[in-house]
Amino acid sequence: MMVRPVIEKVGIGAVQAIEEAGYQFSLFVESLYWLIVGPFLQQPVRLRIIVSEMMKIGVLAIPIVVLLSFSNGVILALQGIATLKDFDAESQVIPGIAYSVTREFGVLIAGIVVAGRSGSAIAARIGSMQMSQEVDALRVMGIEPVRFLVAPILVSMLIMMPILTLFADTAAMIGGGLYSGIVLSLSLTTVLDRSFDVLVLYDVLQGIYKSLVFGLLIALVACSNGFSVTGGAEGLGRATTRSVVMSIAMIVVADMVFTYFLTR
Amino acid sequence: MNTAEQHSPQEPIIEVDGLVAYYGSRKILDDVSFDVHGGEIMVIMGGSGSGKSTLLRHLLALNRAVSGSIRVFGRDMGDVSSRELHRLRQRMGVSFQNGALFNSLNVEDNVIFPLREHTLLDDNTMRIMARMKLEVVNMAGFEKLMPAQLSGGMSKRTALARAIVMDPNLLFFDEPSAGLDPVVSADLDELILRLRDAMDVSIVVVTHELDSAFRIADRILVLDKGKVLVIGSVDDVRNSDNERVQNLLNRRSEDVVVDPDEYMHRLTDELTGL
Numbered sequence: 001m002m003v004r005p006v007i008e009k010v011g012i013g014a015v016q017a018i019e020e021a022g023y024q025f026s027l028f029v030e031s032l033y034w035l036i037v038g039p040f041l042q043q044p045v046r047l048r049i050i051v052s053e054m055m056k057i058g059v060l061a062i063p064i065v066v067l068l069s070f071s072n073g074v075i076l077a078l079q080g081i082a083t084l085k086d087f088d089a090e091s092q093v094i095p096g097i098a099y100s101v102t103r104e105f106g107v108l109i110a111g112i113v114v115a116g117r118s119g120s121a122i123a124a125r126i127g128s129m130q131m132s133q134e135v136d137a138l139r140v141m142g143i144e145p146v147r148f149l150v151a152p153i154l155v156s157m158l159i160m161m162p163i164l165t166l167f168a169d170t171a172a173m174i175g176g177g178l179y180s181g182i183v184l185s186l187s188l189t190t191v192l193d194r195s196f197d198v199l200v201l202y203d204v205l206q207g208i209y210k211s212l213v214f215g216l217l218i219a220l221v222a223c224s225n226g227f228s229v230t231g232g233a234e235g236l237g238r239a240t241t242r243s244v245v246m247s248i249a250m251i252v253v254a255d256m257v258f259t260y261f262l263t264r
Numbered sequence: 265m266n267t268a269e270q271h272s273p274q275e276p277i278i279e280v281d282g283l284v285a286y287y288g289s290r291k292i293l294d295d296v297s298f299d300v301h302g303g304e305i306m307v308i309m310g311g312s313g314s315g316k317s318t319l320l321r322h323l324l325a326l327n328r329a330v331s332g333s334i335r336v337f338g339r340d341m342g343d344v345s346s347r348e349l350h351r352l353r354q355r356m357g358v359s360f361q362n363g364a365l366f367n368s369l370n371v372e373d374n375v376i377f378p379l380r381e382h383t384l385l386d387d388n389t390m391r392i393m394a395r396m397k398l399e400v401v402n403m404a405g406f407e408k409l410m411p412a413q414l415s416g417g418m419s420k421r422t423a424l425a426r427a428i429v430m431d432p433n434l435l436f437f438d439e440p441s442a443g444l445d446p447v448v449s450a451d452l453d454e455l456i457l458r459l460r461d462a463m464d465v466s467i468v469v470v471t472h473e474l475d476s477a478f479r480i481a482d483r484i485l486v487l488d489k490g491k492v493l494v495i496g497s498v499d500d501v502r503n504s505d506n507e508r509v510q511n512l513l514n515r516r517s518e519d520v521v522v523d524p525d526e527y528m529h530r531l532t533d534e535l536t537g538l
Contacts, residue, residue, distance in 0.1 A: 041347065043381075133364035140324050140436075141378050142353035 023228075024220040027146060031154045034147035043144070049152040057118045057153070058160025062167055065113050069168035072105055073097060073175025080176075081183055090184055097176035098195035099203060103262075106168035107207040108255060110161060111214035115247035119222045122153060123243035126226025127236045135227070145227075154219045161215035162208045169207060206262050213254055218247045275338055276301050277434055277466045278323065283332035285318050285490075292318045294490040296332070305460055305467045307477040310487035311512060319487065320438055320470045324358060325349060336434070354382055357427030361439040363419035365411040365426070371398070372407035375425045382430065397425040400462075401455060417448040421455070428459065434466050435459070441473040453479045474513060478502075486512065 038044045080093035126149055129135050138145050177191035225243040229235050276299035285293040292315045300306045310316045321327040322334060325341045334341045337352060344352065365374045375394040379385060385393070398404050401421040411419060420440060427435060437456065441449040453476050460467055471477055477484055484501045486493040486509050494504045501509065 043350075128367075132362060132367070133360045134366055136324075136326055137358070137360060137364040137366075139326060140353055140356065140358045141381065142350045143378075143381050144350075 020224060020228075024224045027150050027220055027223055028154070028216070030144075030146040031151040034144065034151045035155065038147055038151075043147060045147055045151040045155065049148070050155050053152045053156035054160050056121070057114060057156050058164055061110075061113055061117055061160075061164060064117070065110050065164050065168050066171040068109050068113060069101075069106060069171035070175035072109055073101060073172035073177070074179045076100060076105070076172070077176040077179040077183075081180065093180050093184075094177070094191055094194045095198040097180070098173060098199050101172040101176065102169050102199060102203040103206045104255075104259070106172055107165045107210045107214065108251070109172075110164040110168045110211060111218070111251045111255075112248055114157070114161065114164065114215070115218050115251060116244055118157075119218050119243045119247040120240045122219070122222035123225040123229075124236060124240045126223060127229035127239050130227060130229050131232070131236065150219070150223045153223060154216070157215035157219040158212055161211040161218075165207050165211040166204075169204065209262070210255060210258050213258065214251050217250045217254060221247045221250060276335075277337060278306075278468070279333075279335040280323070281333050281335075283319070283322060283334060284330050285315070285322060285327065286330055287318070292490050293322070296487070296490070296492055298485050298492065298495050300466055300468060302466055303460065303464055304482040305456070305469065305480050307469045307471060307481035307484045308487060309471060309474070309477050309484055309512075311472060313489075314487040315490040316470045316472075316487050317438070320436060320468075323468065324356070324436065325353075354378075354430055355432055356434045356436065357430065357432035358436045359420065359423045359427045359438065359440065361442055362416075363411070363414075363423035365414075365419060365422055367411050369411075370407065371403065371409050371411070371414070371422050374411070374422060375429050377426065378430050394425070394429060397429050398422075400428070400459070401425045402451075416443045417452070420444070420452060424452075424455070424459075428463065428465075431463065432465060435468070437467065437469040437471075439471055439473075440469060441471060441476040446475075449473070449476060450479070456480050488512070 034043070035045050076097050077093055080096050081090050084090050084092055084096075126135070129149075135145050135149075138148055173192065173195055174188070177188055177195065180186065181188050181191045222243045225239045225246070229239045231238075278300040280299065281297050283293050283296040284291070296315075296319060298306075308316050308319060318327065322329055322341075323336070325334075325336075325344075329342055337355065339348065339352060341349070341352075365371075366377065369377065372391065372394050375397055376390045379390045379393060383390070395404065395407065398407065401424050403418065403421050403425060406414070406418065406422075409418075411422075414422065424437075440452050440456065444452065456467060456469070457480055459465065469477070469480065478498050481498055483495065483497055485495040486501060486504075488508050493506050493509050494501055496504075502513065504510065
């Protein structure tokens with residue numbers, strides 16, 4: 001029977017996916033435990049490690065997030081003006097950019113940049129520590145790897161993703177505004193004024209809510225892939241790639257689901 | 265006072281009883297029993313695949329036993345709470361095969377690491393303590409080097425300094441001589457003996473190096489295919505009449521008797537159309 005191996009493969013894949021989701025959830029719960037209970041057990045999540053992770057995950061990603069978001073703003077203006085010209089509604093490109101950037105593109109660009117930069121770096125770092133027995137060394141020293149490695153990453157992601165999203169929103173609106181202003185002969189101040197006239201706080205908050213979910217997903221996917229490394233250098237490479245691909249895929253799917261609910 | 269500290273010096277530091285461990289469906293350890301007394305050096309010896317690394321992982325509570333028990337400092341490792349395990353581990357030091365130094369920290373910070381996590385000492389005190397331990401393992405002057413800049417022997421000595429920085433009562437060494445030349449290996453053996461005398465610590469060494477084992481051991485446990493072949497003093501092991509022990513000691517390969525039916529079954533297992 002040719003069907004049986006296929007069904008078996010699907011079944012094994014489904015079980016592995018559920019196991020992995022369960023493991024990621026357990027990492028999340030354990031991180032919360034250490035964040036809340038750790039200080040009372042003289043095992044706090046160290047602030048200096050959180051700050052160092054915030055630097056790596058967030059601050060160092062600002063230039064590339066700003067560059068990509070600025071370009072994205074210009075692209076939106078280019079496409080918007082070209083499309084709206086047919087309806088003599090070029091000036092409507094400004095609110096269009098404001099809405100799409102704050103609700104959607106700002107957070108998506110921040111998420112994809114962080115997934116690409118930090119998703120791979122975190123999986124590679126934890127994976128190489130796992131391979132060289134550094135994770136075992138932590139355990140036998142009485143230091144829980146989740147407290148020491150995962151919790152600081154989770155906190156840093158949850159702080160830095162919204163901040164990066166705000167940077168992305170601002171850069172994209174400036175990019176789109178500059179181009180629209182030049183083409184439509186408006187000053188940048190006028191363009192930004194018109195943008196802020198149509199925006200309400202909820203538009204920006206939509207992006208911020210999503211950024212928190214994206215940060216959580218990237219952190220858990222990257223850490224779980226790092227801890228699961230087996231099979232030497234090839235296994236490490238596989239886990240790193242898998243971390244980035246899975247993070248980006250989960251971000252886009254989560255974005256779709258959230259947008260459905262947030263726009264109803 | 266915590267329960268671990270109530271341990272009487274007369275009791276064994278480690279008691280292993282009927283330990284069984286599996287890797288998937290393969291049995292790795294089969295009814296392993298032994299104990300380690302205070303102040304002794306117990307060497308766990310065996311060839312590749314004998315189960316000695318798995319046994320070490322169980323002693324360190326990195327793996328859980330399928331059946332049997334492991335008591336360390338009088339506490340059942342399968343039954344301790346995570347808080348108690350955390351406290352017990354502060355009384356142990358481990359020197360891993362390749363050092364397992366944290367690559368992002370220099371030598372000094374690697375040694376300080378357990379102090380930073382478990383004590384409230386000020387930075388200068390921690391640095392002095394770390395330097396004292398680095399002196400003990402002949403690594404003074406190399407404090408600022410990164411792990412990638414160290415030779416194999418230096419990595420192992422740094423790992424040893426980190427293992428003893430909390431003044432443990434129990435030290436584990438995983439293959440201390442592996443990958444080292446005979447002179448460096450002999451130096452490390454001397455260091456292990458000096459440490460035992462200076463710190464009054466029990467030491468468990470996992471190794472496949474015969475010379476090193478005979479040099480440092482008070483007692484030797486020989487593992488083969490997950491079973492204990494012999495356990496006793498160096499002379500007991502040397503004079504053992506067990507053929508497999510003698511094969512191991514004399515570096516003789518074993519003649520494998522081939523069962524033709526089993527051989528055919530192995531070759532054709534899971535093949536279809538035959």
